Amino acid sequence: MTTLIIVESPSKVKTVQKYSGENYRVMASAGHIRDLPKTLLGVDIEHGFKPRYVDIPGKSALIRQLKAAAADCDRVLLATDPDREGEAIAWHLAQILDVDGEQPCRIAITEITKTGVTQGLSNPHPLDMNLVNAQQARRILDRIVGYKISPFLWKKIRKGLSAGRVQSAAVRIVVDREEEIRAFVSEEYWTIDAALSVTAKGKRFPAKLHGDASGKLSVTNADQSDEILTRLQNATYTVQSVKRGTRRLQPAPPFITSTLQQEANRRLGFAARRTMQAAQELYEGVEVEGIGATGLITYMRTDSLRISEEARAAGNTYIKETYGDSYLPEKPRYFKTKASAQDAHEAIRPSMPSLTPDRVKSSLTPDQYKLYKLIWERFIASLMANCVQDTCQVEIEAAGYIFKSSGYTVRFDGFTTLYSEAKDEQDEDGSALPPLEEGQTLVLRDLAGNQHFTQPPARYTEATLVKAFEEKGIGRPSTYAPTISTILSREYIEREGKSLKPTALGEITTQLMKEQFPNIVDVQFTAQMEEGLDNVENGEIDWVAELEKFYGDFKETLRTAEASLTGERIKIPEVESDVICENCGRKMVIKSGRFGKFLACPGYPDCKNTKQLVEVTKGLCPKCGGTIVAKKSKSNRKFFGCSNYPKCDFVTWNEPVSDVCPTCGKTMFRKKGKNGGVFCATEGCTQKGESQ
Numbered sequence: 001m002t003t004l005i006i007v008e009s010p011s012k013v014k015t016v017q018k019y020s021g022e023n024y025r026v027m028a029s030a031g032h033i034r035d036l037p038k039t040l041l042g043v044d045i046e047h048g049f050k051p052r053y054v055d056i057p058g059k060s061a062l063i064r065q066l067k068a069a070a071a072d073c074d075r076v077l078l079a080t081d082p083d084r085e086g087e088a089i090a091w092h093l094a095q096i097l098d099v100d101g102e103q104p105c106r107i108a109i110t111e112i113t114k115t116g117v118t119q120g121l122s123n124p125h126p127l128d129m130n131l132v133n134a135q136q137a138r139r140i141l142d143r144i145v146g147y148k149i150s151p152f153l154w155k156k157i158r159k160g161l162s163a164g165r166v167q168s169a170a171v172r173i174v175v176d177r178e179e180e181i182r183a184f185v186s187e188e189y190w191t192i193d194a195a196l197s198v199t200a201k202g203k204r205f206p207a208k209l210h211g212d213a214s215g216k217l218s219v220t221n222a223d224q225s226d227e228i229l230t231r232l233q234n235a236t237y238t239v240q241s242v243k244r245g246t247r248r249l250q251p252a253p254p255f256i257t258s259t260l261q262q263e264a265n266r267r268l269g270f271a272a273r274r275t276m277q278a279a280q281e282l283y284e285g286v287e288v289e290g291i292g293a294t295g296l297i298t299y300m301r302t303d304s305l306r307i308s309e310e311a312r313a314a315g316n317t318y319i320k321e322t323y324g325d326s327y328l329p330e331k332p333r334y335f336k337t338k339a340s341a342q343d344a345h346e347a348i349r350p351s352m353p354s355l356t357p358d359r360v361k362s363s364l365t366p367d368q369y370k371l372y373k374l375i376w377e378r379f380i381a382s383l384m385a386n387c388v389q390d391t392c393q394v395e396i397e398a399a400g401y402i403f404k405s406s407g408y409t410v411r412f413d414g415f416t417t418l419y420s421e422a423k424d425e426q427d428e429d430g431s432a433l434p435p436l437e438e439g440q441t442l443v444l445r446d447l448a449g450n451q452h453f454t455q456p457p458a459r460y461t462e463a464t465l466v467k468a469f470e471e472k473g474i475g476r477p478s479t480y481a482p483t484i485s486t487i488l489s490r491e492y493i494e495r496e497g498k499s500l501k502p503t504a505l506g507e508i509t510t511q512l513m514k515e516q517f518p519n520i521v522d523v524q525f526t527a528q529m530e531e532g533l534d535n536v537e538n539g540e541i542d543w544v545a546e547l548e549k550f551y552g553d554f555k556e557t558l559r560t561a562e563a564s565l566t567g568e569r570i571k572i573p574e575v576e577s578d579v580i581c582e583n584c585g586r587k588m589v590i591k592s593g594r595f596g597k598f599l600a601c602p603g604y605p606d607c608k609n610t611k612q613l614v615e616v617t618k619g620l621c622p623k624c625g626g627t628i629v630a631k632k633s634k635s636n637r638k639f640f641g642c643s644n645y646p647k648c649d650f651v652t653w654n655e656p657v658s659d660v661c662p663t664c665g666k667t668m669f670r671k672k673g674k675n676g677g678v679f680c681a682t683e684g685c686t687q688k689g690e691s692q
Helices: 010-020 060-072 084-096 114-122 129-156 165-183 222-232 257-268 272-284 309-323 357-363 366-382 462-472 477-489 504-516 523-537 543-563
Strands: 003-007 024-028 075-079 188-197 205-212 237-249 286-288 292-294 387-398 401-412 441-453 493-496 499-502 575-580 587-593 596-600 610-612 615-620 627-632 638-642 655-660 667-670 678-680
Touching: 003 010, 003 060, 010 024, 010 114, 010 272, 010 292, 024 060, 060 084, 075 084, 084 129, 129 165, 129 504, 129 523, 129 543, 165 462, 165 477, 165 499, 165 504, 165 523, 188 222, 188 401, 205 387, 222 401, 222 441, 237 401, 257 272, 257 366, 257 462, 257 477, 272 366, 272 477, 286 357, 309 366, 357 366, 462 477, 462 523, 477 493, 499 504, 504 543, 523 543, 615 655, 615 667
Parallel strands: 003 024, 003 075
Antiparallel strands: 188 205, 188 441, 205 401, 237 387, 237 441, 286 292, 387 401, 493 499, 575 587, 587 596, 596 610, 615 627, 627 638, 655 667, 667 678
């Protein structure tokens, strides 16, 4: 008896074939094989939102091959990804291949290992139509919003713009933060900082003015600061109280999709899309030296913190053998999954905890290795014992003022010997303090008043934006990375270093959407729609009824918006550059076209001069002395090259700096990464060394 197994990705075929055996034939659908037509709405709104599905262009030959293979085999098992999207692909395959979806034809492979494949083959089940209908409802919702609102934007702003149910709410989050930053009014404040020690030559420790006998003190200007400093300069500093305690730090749970994207962005500088690409490759399987093709992590689109007892036991064995019994907790630690989570899959973890990052490093690409190491360390650390710290909080009195200082020493490092979670904002926990006792007199080594200004909220990074999506209920784990990629590629937002900020186009579009389609850009409304889709998936709501509920109000909103189209088109503000048009002398402006940004003369149509937009950087080419310009690779990564290309072929990923080499006098470069340093790139220069 021969069985055809159809997986989603061609990358899985070899690995699944290896573990399934001779009586199985494995083929791939290469993602969706049917979808709504590109050039039409493809949804019969008046008759129950009936979708019109068509074969995806370019897939005809593959569909013929799948049909022929299905006819030659005794049965078909659909092993597409274990989520809504994968269930919908399986449903389309079942219809095309004439497979009865009510029979056990569907298998879920959550890890591409022998165990994962064997378990999947042992538990076939019928198609889950609730999952299919949830995917259909999402697809139809997004199609209606995109096809109905986008033409409105074309008429009011410019052709080619698009609106989306999730993307529009995502852009609004970034725009709202920018408006908060602009509206922020900075306020001055001062801190009084002392450096103290037990003896005149003893080790210093910091203390900060907290208040006086009446309570906490706020210092708001230089005069107030100077007055306090005068009183404190010759005062006696006495330890008023010492509070000692114990703090137990628990490890972070294993990754879910959102936390993986956040941590990879913080630690590795990976964009969400880059993270998910590497994770997909690790899940689908790689050739590991000495083992062969195998999947290294479990399914990477999940919101559950659950892990299998088999994986827990394997991780505990590694911890015991490597670190000893003391690094295992007294009883197993279980992390609680959020009530709103779908909990369909385990947390993201190594499929074989015994495969350490060093063991597989030679078999992985740099991105795969960095991400696998992150996932593996986070998982193993989540099983380890707490870190135990001895804490000390000290109050110090001087001239009626109270200073505070805190610190800690590590009694037992626990999980921190392997991994500690990165933070968006580092906490000031203090450091080790010397032995102190109440009534003890201290030596003042330094005293200063320091001026500060309150800061506006920070712009979002990819990490904090993903966190906002999760907290606000915008999208689901599988949509975070595509949403960010979409709003970046459509130039609604842009990167400035690691930060994300809205473009003029993003702000204008969001303002128009807020005026005409308030629900679409309302974060709470979008979150409620996600909850509705979850209810469809759980079988609690009929998917057509959910669409009807949305479309009733949307239709009226659309009619009102279309009636307002009589006004003038909204003009996007032009950004003026420093480049002078050589034809007419005007300052050229930055515009966007189908191939990206370019410079154009504002005197159009009298002057039609345009030119490539080039970012000139600091320093000169170490090869020919030409200017160095910033460019973008096909994968949108920034690199630097000589402006005299192709005559000069100098190119580097490292950013030029204003410093010159003390040996040869040529431009220096800063190496990327946390261990980067400044180095000379001139061939033969003695400054060129390990830092490069």
